[in-house]
Amino acid sequence: xxxxxxxxxxxxxxxxxxxxxxxxxxxxxxxxxxxxxxxxxxxxxxxxxxxxxxxxxxxxxxxxxxxxxxxxxxxxxxxxxxxxxxxxxxxxxxxxxxxxxxxxxxxxxxxxxxxxxxxxxxxxxxxxxxxxxxxxxxxxxxxxxxxxxxxxxxxxxxxxxxxxxxxxxxxxxxxxxxxxxxxxxxxxxxxxxxxxxxxxxxxxxxxxxxxxxxxxxxxxxxxxxxxxxxxx
Numbered sequence: 094x095x096x097x098x099x100x101x102x103x104x105x106x107x108x109x110x111x112x113x114x115x116x117x118x119x120x121x122x123x124x125x126x127x128x129x130x131x132x133x134x135x136x137x138x139x140x141x142x143x144x145x146x147x148x149x150x151x152x153x154x155x156x157x158x159x160x161x162x163x164x165x166x167x168x169x170x171x172x173x174x175x176x177x178x179x180x181x182x183x184x185x186x187x188x189x190x191x192x193x194x195x196x197x198x199x200x201x202x203x204x205x206x207x208x209x210x211x212x213x214x215x216x217x218x219x220x221x222x223x224x225x226x227x228x229x230x231x232x233x234x235x236x237x238x239x240x241x242x243x244x245x246x247x248x249x250x251x252x253x254x255x256x257x258x259x260x261x262x263x264x265x266x267x268x269x270x271x272x273x274x275x276x277x278x279x280x281x282x283x284x285x286x287x288x289x290x291x292x293x294x295x296x297x298x299x300x301x302x303x304x305x306x307x308x309x310x311x312x313x314x315x316x317x318x319x320x321x322x323x324x325x
Contacts, residue, residue, distance in 0.1 A: 096165035098127060103168035104175065107154050111162070112144035141288060142244050149240035155232040164268055166227065173264035174229035183234040184253050187227055188262035190219040192269050202286050205293040209247060213254045213300065214309040221262040223250040224289060234258050247289070247296040255300055 094111075101109055110131040111124060115138030124132060133147055145159050156178045158171060177185035193199055203220045210218040223246035230238075237256050242249040253260050300308060 094124070094162045097160060097162055098124075098130075100165060100168045100171065101160070104158075104172055106158075108152065110148045110151055112147050114139040114144055140244070141285075142246055145246075146240050146243040149230070149235050149243055152235075156229060157232075157235060158227060158229045160227045161268070164226070166266055166268075170264070170266045171227055174227055177261055177263040178229050178231050181259060182229075182261045182263065183231045183237075183258035184223070184250075184260040185229040185264075186218070186221040186223065186260065186262040187225045187268065188221050188265040189225050189267075189269060190221055190262075191265050192267045193220055200286065202289050205290050206247075209251060209293055209296060210254075212297065212308040212310065213251060215254055215260070218260065218262060222247060223253075224292075225268065227266060227268075245292050245295055247292045248299055251296040251300045255303055 098109070098111075108131055109129070110133065112133045112135075114135040116134075124130060131151065133144075133151065139147075148159070149157060156175055158174055160166065160171065174185045174187075193203060199220075206220040206222045206224065207216075209222070210216060210220075223243075234253060237258060238249050238252055242252060250260075297308070
């Protein structure tokens, strides 16, 4: 946590909010040397991604960066997301696609991210999503989506696209290699994988209310389909 804060304090933030939930490692005590922080501490575990929603609810800033307290990253990398928002993006995603294996070796979570983007007409985003940190949001994005939507990142991601927000993936930070290994996020069909896939299903169900069951996929005529099938 302190390594994360050291890098954050190198950047021109108006406020830094730390959300602790269910921590038993003395994280709150370790923050006593940082009186300028806004600290939100909850003894019980609130659930995956709830911390992001709480931080978004409390902050008053126009540009909001979300990071993981277990993943210290250089300020130079984090600053790229702030710059993207200042230059007009509403949502600046971490471009993790370069660090993923080839399609045949990708997991179901990655396939879900790609499919959601394709379904909403943004195949160019590939596997990039609000499920990965770091990412940044503009005040316009937070006000449009509502802080509560961030509890389900794929749903917030989908709604950002549906609402016409400017979504980009301007910079790549390899957070995959440093992701903390837990019993809940390793192995086929692990708990975290099931949760994230379920979140994507919820996101698809939400946007189907707007676009219908075909989403952004268009129906091809028989002649066009025949040309594709015949390779002409």
